[in-house]
Amino acid sequence: MARKIALRDALREGMSEEMRRDENVFLMGEEVALYNGAYKVSKGMLDEFGERRVVDTPISELGFAGIGVGAAMNGLRPIIEFMTWNFAVLAFDQIVNNAAKTLSQSAGDFNCPILFRGPSGAAGQLGQQHSQTFESWMANVPGLKVISCIDPYDAKGLIKSAIRDEDPICMMESELYYNLEGEVPEEEYLVPIGLAAVRRQGTDVTIVSYNKMMLVAKAAAEELAKEGISAEVIDLRTIRPLDFQTIVDSVKKTNRLVIVDECWPFAGVSAEVTYEIQKFAFDYLDAPIVRVNSADTSLGYAAAFVEEFLPNPAKVIEAVKQVMYVK
Amino acid sequence: MTQVVKSKKPRAKKAKAPAFSKETYLQWYEVMLRIRRFEERTLMMYGQQKIRGFCHVYIGQEAIAAGLVSAIRPEDAIATAYRQHGIALSRGISSKACMAELFGKKTGVVNGKGGSMHFFSKEKRFFGGNGIVGAQIPIGTGIAFAEKYKGTDNLCVTMFGDGAARQGALFESFNMAMTWKLPVLYICENNGYAMGTSVSRTSNVPDIYKIGLAFDMPSEAVDGMNPEAVHEALAKAAKHIREGNGPYFLEIKTYRYKGHSVSDPGKYRSKEELKEYKDLDPIKVVENKILKDKIASEAEIKAIKDLIKTEIDEAIEFAENSDYPDPSELYTDNYVQKDYPFLT
Numbered sequence: 001m002a003r004k005i006a007l008r009d010a011l012r013e014g015m016s017e018e019m020r021r022d023e024n025v026f027l028m029g030e031e032v033a034l035y036n037g038a039y040k041v042s043k044g045m046l047d048e049f050g051e052r053r054v055v056d057t058p059i060s061e062l063g064f065a066g067i068g069v070g071a072a073m074n075g076l077r078p079i080i081e082f083m084t085w086n087f088a089v090l091a092f093d094q095i096v097n098n099a100a101k102t103l104s105q106s107a108g109d110f111n112c113p114i115l116f117r118g119p120s121g122a123a124g125q126l127g128q129q130h131s132q133t134f135e136s137w138m139a140n141v142p143g144l145k146v147i148s149c150i151d152p153y154d155a156k157g158l159i160k161s162a163i164r165d166e167d168p169i170c171m172m173e174s175e176l177y178y179n180l181e182g183e184v185p186e187e188e189y190l191v192p193i194g195l196a197a198v199r200r201q202g203t204d205v206t207i208v209s210y211n212k213m214m215l216v217a218k219a220a221a222e223e224l225a226k227e228g229i230s231a232e233v234i235d236l237r238t239i240r241p242l243d244f245q246t247i248v249d250s251v252k253k254t255n256r257l258v259i260v261d262e263c264w265p266f267a268g269v270s271a272e273v274t275y276e277i278q279k280f281a282f283d284y285l286d287a288p289i290v291r292v293n294s295a296d297t298s299l300g301y302a303a304a305f306v307e308e309f310l311p312n313p314a315k316v317i318e319a320v321k322q323v324m325y326v327k
Numbered sequence: 328m329t330q331v332v333k334s335k336k337p338r339a340k341k342a343k344a345p346a347f348s349k350e351t352y353l354q355w356y357e358v359m360l361r362i363r364r365f366e367e368r369t370l371m372m373y374g375q376q377k378i379r380g381f382c383h384v385y386i387g388q389e390a391i392a393a394g395l396v397s398a399i400r401p402e403d404a405i406a407t408a409y410r411q412h413g414i415a416l417s418r419g420i421s422s423k424a425c426m427a428e429l430f431g432k433k434t435g436v437v438n439g440k441g442g443s444m445h446f447f448s449k450e451k452r453f454f455g456g457n458g459i460v461g462a463q464i465p466i467g468t469g470i471a472f473a474e475k476y477k478g479t480d481n482l483c484v485t486m487f488g489d490g491a492a493r494q495g496a497l498f499e500s501f502n503m504a505m506t507w508k509l510p511v512l513y514i515c516e517n518n519g520y521a522m523g524t525s526v527s528r529t530s531n532v533p534d535i536y537k538i539g540l541a542f543d544m545p546s547e548a549v550d551g552m553n554p555e556a557v558h559e560a561l562a563k564a565a566k567h568i569r570e571g572n573g574p575y576f577l578e579i580k581t582y583r584y585k586g587h588s589v590s591d592p593g594k595y596r597s598k599e600e601l602k603e604y605k606d607l608d609p610i611k612v613v614e615n616k617i618l619k620d621k622i623a624s625e626a627e628i629k630a631i632k633d634l635i636k637t638e639i640d641e642a643i644e645f646a647e648n649s650d651y652p653d654p655s656e657l658y659t660d661n662y663v664q665k666d667y668p669f670l671t
Contacts, residue, residue: 058499063502067465070472098457098462102455104661105447106437107441111663113663142661
């Protein structure tokens with residue numbers, strides 16, 4: 001039986017189910033326990049699991065990320081929550097230099113089954129330091145896997161897969177959409193890491209996106225449908241490893257591709273998708289690939305800047321018309 | 328409970344009645360001599376370009392490894408920094424596997440994937456080998472977190488140098504370890520220099536053990552040129568930790584005879600300073616004590632010397648004769664997932 005629950009509840013259900021299933025799973029981060037989570041993702045978990053397994057930390061991202069890495073090397077399965085990925089920058093040494101490399105450095109003797117998670121991306125008028133998108137940063141690093149999704153069904157199924165995975169994983173959520181509701185079954189299920197999902201069937205153009213930009217992509221597709229343009233919309237869900245095959249299959253049908261990516265343009269997710277698609281579907285493309293990214297700038301505070309900075313349906317529609325050579 | 332011992336330069340101790348068993352003295356001697364000879368040969372092999380990359384030897388600091396062998400249990404975990412050959416050898420990782428690793432051979436302790444800075448052994452509870460200054464401090468704290476979580480009475484020895492003592496990671500780790508009373512034994516191997524920068528030039532507070540006092544962590548300075556002193560300090564700290572009292576911090580004052588790495592001639596320090604420490608050489612001190620106090624015979628000492636010489640010769644031969652890893656091994660051990668789709 002499916003019921004509608006919010007993204008934050010889906011994430012909490014996923015974590016709680018895995019903590020009931022495996023004694024070695026624990027949650028650690030700022031405000032995760034007594035405060036019930038800065039965004040209430042972990043609400044009630046302290047009551048159920050106690051302070052041994054739901055651990056409030058001081059504001060020490062580097063320190064508690066490293067404690068997670070050490071615990072993972074020594075047999076536990078930590079979930080490390082960052083209040084936002086912007087703060088995880090302080091912990092990149094532990095994520096990039098340690099979690100990602102432990103298996104290689106030890107020639108397979110020690111693995112690091114750890115989940116780093118928190119919201120990524122702009123979330124309103126929060127200014128330059130609180131508005132960054134980290135998928136492409138983390139996905140650049142061999143050894144890590146990167147999940148980025150917004151649909152509650154995906155979030156629950158993927159966080160459960162991530163907790164069971166033997167490799168270190170970065171999961172990107174969305175501050176603005178923890179309230180977003182979606183259908184989630186009562187019964188247990190997993191969503192595999194590394195598979196994209198076709199959200200809308202279409203024939204004229206493929207739109208690839210992930211996380212909250214999926215809402216932009218889908219809104220654009222609906223508008224385009226009114227104009228008689230049939231867009232196929234793909235939700236990547238996992239950024240590393242990225243499911244290029246689903247995109248290639250779609251592009252072979254539509255012959256046109258637009259990528260909607262909240263990352264900055266330089267060496268972002270859109271750049272990687274563009275490279276792979278020109279490599280594997282060059283002969284199927286009827287137009288150069290076009291991408292809609294966040295602006296190649298820092299994001300200032302004023303509302304006008306936010307509007308200018310982020311992809312929106314109008315920008316996506318313009319990009320689609322560009323690849324379709326229509327006005 | 329906070330305990331402070333005044334920081335002081337190590338001094339050679341006058342011979343007194345042996346406080347430890349014959350086996351312990353001979354064990355220390357063997358452990359230290361193995362490290363010394365291994366590292367001397369490492370430098371030779373580096374000179375012949377058999378060993379490449381960054382390479383930091385442990386010569387001068389052997390008494391710390393010796394004390395760990397006698398004072399810490401095999402079930403206890405150890406995490407350390409990149410000057411790690413000596414600690415790895417003292418954990419029982421073989422000279423052959425260590426030397427082959429330095430040669431970049433597939434028979435190395437981590438199949439040629441780690442090199443001088445990254446040895447690991449789950450079997451020996453050796454958690455690396457970290458090349459980022461101070462990064463192992465939170466990791467060792469996390470290893471201890473897991474021991475407490477699992478309810479063991481194991482501790483994690485978390486070692487770092489005087490340079491790492493200035494990293495923020497240390498302050499974050501000390502704070503959480505004390506707040507949560509984690510079973511972690513922090514050891515600062517203070518060899519006087521963070522690369523070329525002397526301790527007194529890195530802080531207004533040159534006594535590193537005092538950092539622990541800010542967290543009410545029991546903290547002491549220890550003479551690191553003598554395994555007796557090292558053992559006594561470690562054993563006392565380990566007992567405190569195993570009784571569930573939380574972490575302990577030892578600043579062990581030692582000295583490296585060589586430069587920071589093989590490429591460093593160490594011109595930032597005086598010949599007199601180097602000689603002062605060489606006069607305190609832990610291997611000489613222990614050998615002299617064994618002979619002077621008639622703890623063991625000259626023949627027994629010679630037997631250990633012969634054993635180590637043969638062992639290191641065989642390690643070199645083993646490393647020389649081993650194969651390099653196949654280039655395809657580049658793609659193994661990046662992910663546990665066997666069918667991970669690497670980009671090409």
